[in-house]
Ligand SMILES: C[C@H](O)[C@@H](O)[C@@H](O)C(=O)CO
């Protein structure tokens with residue numbers, strides 16, 4: 355059974371079979387087809403989508419078809435009672451728009467109008483979408499390209515794709531609502547992303563901000579407010595499977611073997627404590643720590659670390675790495691999303707990626723642009739293939755998920771998978787590909803460990819980032835591309851010029867020849883901050899759909915226009931998609947902002 359998380363139930367998808375209310379023949383003739391559409395949609399969603407804990411997504415179908423306002427109200431009541439967080443209206447016929455529409459302003463909504471000829475499903479679709487636009491309730495329209503016969507209960511592939519894309523993004527919106535971002539510490543080294551903007555989390559994500567001082571870790575370590583049995587298990591696993599790598603420090607700055615041993619115990623305790631802080635732990639209540647047992651209901655957190663903590667205590671890199679990874683000493687499990695340097699905007703981006711894919715997310719500094727000429731100058735090697743246009747060196751200050759090694763395989767190729775698809779061999783492969791090196795004493799005076807690995811090449815990935823601009827609000831930027839595996843000697847030469855004991859992912863964004871994607875250099879030059887969240891797969895279209903639900907405009911992306919799926923209201927803001935997105939988001943404002 356998947357690990358219980360937080361105090362929020364997973365939101366369900368509500369399906370609204372909507373019908374022409376005229377009895378004495380019309381309605382009766384449509385009842386079966388309408389309800390069958392709802393059942394087909396529910397089956398499609400539950401068979402293809404899972405919650406982050408691995409359980410199938412649950413759908414709730416209205417008790418009866420919705421022919422007017424009374425049945426709309428009955429359905430709304432049932433959805434509220436059942437914890438519905440996303441709604442999909444389906445219909446094969448004409449219905450009465452404002453009498454049957456879903457009026458809940460906070461839950462993502464879509465309408466699937468059957469492309470049939472016997473009854474005008476498309477006409478209702480257009481009418482109700484117009485109603486949603488007029489009422490300021492943007493909704494997604496779904497209409498199959500090919501005409502279907504009235505008795506055809508199949509869901510065409512284009513309709514399937516849109517229903518699933520809408521449901522993935524709608525569930526992500528709904529899963530964030532009511533949870534917390536937990537700041538463990540405050541602003542790290544003047545990084546603006548770690549200035550936690552509570553209006554952003556509250557108005558755009560419907561989330562609460564929680565804060566703890568980093569001294570809480572010392573209190574809990576000193577007073578042994580953690581599960582000591584779990585600690586012994588975690589420490590034994592760590593000693594057995596987490597290989598210690600090279601110490602990058604000069605001999606006279608290296609910590610003694612005893613100190614290093616103590617550091618391992620310290621950083622493993624940090625790991626348990628951070629998990630308890632985010633998620634709570636009933637075991638603590640049994641140990642007499644009732645308040646600490648509750649946790650902060652945090653779906654995402656950030657750890658400041660640098661500098662005050664790391665100037666004195668072992669760093670948080672091992673903690674951040676293990677929490678963000680899809681497994682630990684208890685085997686595969688849902689990752690805990692934690693942002694390095696408390697970069698809450700990158701943390702929120704990581705959360706988007708995690709909720710859309712159910713996978714672990716890489717956190718990286720966007721550290722260096724290497725032109726092919728520069729690589730050849732310093733290594734003598736000419737770049738080719740995906741590296742021919744140059745590379746971006748993604749490297750964090752010592753932490754990122756072990757899934758980022760690319761040692762999990764999907765169809766024989768490097769991948770990052772949901773935890774329930776990861777087997778023990780892949781767990782071991784990720785660990786075997788990693789070394790934990792004593793921390794660079796220049797940066798981390800208090801010691802600790804850094805995670806060192808090199809991501810395998812040929813993995814499709816998407817890098818993305820949330821930035822906040824005064825007067826505009828949040829924007830999202832996206833770059834789809836792939837990882838590149840350089841030869842060991844080329845990688846070594848480049849990596850040794852920076853921090854060779856940190857995790858590296860060589861990233862080649864997909865170029866379009868236009869604007870920010872004119873070349874690799876422009877991708878780096880247009881990146882809005884020092885960090886990026888990196889997710890497995892090309893998820894740019896889903897991120898765009900999610901951003902539109904949250905009314906966050908997308909300032910940069912390399913997603914083909916036909917993959918873009920936004921509420922129908924966006925069409926009213928012009929044919930040029932980027933400007934229309936900004937105008938629509940500005941017009942409707944944040945989803946929860948009052
Ligand atoms: C150790 C260094 O201070 C790094 O932490 C620094 O380069 C950053 O990661 C800034 O985002």
Ligand SMILES: [Mn+2]
Pocket residue numbers: 694695718719750751884885
């Ligand atoms: Mn950083």
